[in-house]
Amino acid sequence: MSAFPATRLRRLRRTDALRALVRETRLDLADFVMPYFVGPSSSRNEALPGMSRFSVEDLVAETGELVALGGTAVLLFGIPEEKDDEGSGAWDDDGIVQRALRALRAEHPGLVLLTDVCLCEYTAHGHCGVIRDGEVANDETLELLVRTAVSHVEAGADAVAPSDMMDGRVAAIRDALPETPIVSYAAKYASAFYGPFREAAESTPSFGDRRGYQMDPANAREALRECELDLAEGADVLMVKPALPYLDVIRAVRERFDCPVAAYNVSGEYAMVKAAAAAGHLDERAAALESLTAITRAGADLVFSYWTKDLARWL
Numbered sequence: 036m037s038a039f040p041a042t043r044l045r046r047l048r049r050t051d052a053l054r055a056l057v058r059e060t061r062l063d064l065a066d067f068v069m070p071y072f073v074g075p076s077s078s079r080n081e082a083l084p085g086m087s088r089f090s091v092e093d094l095v096a097e098t099g100e101l102v103a104l105g106g107t108a109v110l111l112f113g114i115p116e117e118k119d120d121e122g123s124g125a126w127d128d129d130g131i132v133q134r135a136l137r138a139l140r141a142e143h144p145g146l147v148l149l150t151d152v153c154l155c156e157y158t159a160h161g162h163c164g165v166i167r168d169g170e171v172a173n174d175e176t177l178e179l180l181v182r183t184a185v186s187h188v189e190a191g192a193d194a195v196a197p198s199d200m201m202d203g204r205v206a207a208i209r210d211a212l213p214e215t216p217i218v219s220y221a222a223k224y225a226s227a228f229y230g231p232f233r234e235a236a237e238s239t240p241s242f243g244d245r246r247g248y249q250m251d252p253a254n255a256r257e258a259l260r261e262c263e264l265d266l267a268e269g270a271d272v273l274m275v276k277p278a279l280p281y282l283d284v285i286r287a288v289r290e291r292f293d294c295p296v297a298a299y300n301v302s303g304e305y306a307m308v309k310a311a312a313a314a315g316h317l318d319e320r321a322a323a324l325e326s327l328t329a330i331t332r333a334g335a336d337l338v339f340s341y342w343t344k345d346l347a348r349w350l
């Protein structure tokens with residue numbers, strides 16, 4: 036490699052057009068999934084619009100706007116009217132997500148409908164599975180997750196995304212749904228960045244925390260083991276969550292596995308930028324675009340982000 040003065044890297048940075056010609060990473064709306072919360076009634080969160088809640092009717096209108104802007108995929112979280120110890124609202128054929136799926140399927144036939152498969156929004160205690168002796172019981176929870184995933188698919192889901200972090204859940208769902216794509220939250224960390232989500236989804240655990248099943252933020256090699264197991268169990272897409280504090284993990288998963296890799300740009304990552312922008316410390320659009328570019332550059336093929344609808348306007 037020749038050095039200065041023969042080499043001057045600034046030559047290709049001179050104009051917008053030159054920079055665009057040699058740009059390595061580009062954002063494509065087709066790679067983005069907009070998460071939505073659906074509940075009995077709508078409530079708008081002015082500070083964090085991505086954390087707003089929609090009734091089924093309002094969600095149909097909201098996704099209509101997303102589709103009109105070019106958005107292609109949504110991920111649904113449900114907030115039920117009532118919760119119980121098992122989280123039975125999760126697999127209720129007339130549950131909130133199931134009703135939303137049927138309405139969206141009818142209204143937007145081309146929209147990709149993904150569903151989050153977990154019990155924490157539906158359990159009275161807020162944990163992701165059934166509790167036995169003060170702990171989340173892994174194997175007993177699997178059956179309930181399978182029921183939930185099957186009911187989502189019967190209501191019109193195109194793909195299911197189990198986020199509970201129980202061992203063996205991908206195999207259990209794969210067994211029941213041989214044809215359905217599974218987007219596995221394979222490397223889901225016990226993160227401090229989920230705060231705004233838990234408020235929106237009303238899923239804060241009433242006791243303890245989720246460190247007994249979600250991953251320790253300090254571990255990267257373990258993430259690769261999680262991914263390897265989920266692929267072996269039949270996952271189609273591997274997800275890393277959160278995204279920005281775990282770019283190294285996204286990169287490692289990208290290098291090790293040839294399947295599509297997803298990243299979840301979580302509520303705390305979104306809220307940090309929103310709060311800083313509201314305080315005048317940074318420009319939301321520029322910071323969001325830089326964040327999403329970084330996640331893509333790290334190796335994510337698809338990105339779940341609360342900025343997806345904004346991105347549709349920005350691109």
Ligand SMILES: [Zn+2]
Binds near residue numbers: 153154156162163199
């Ligand atoms: Zn959960």
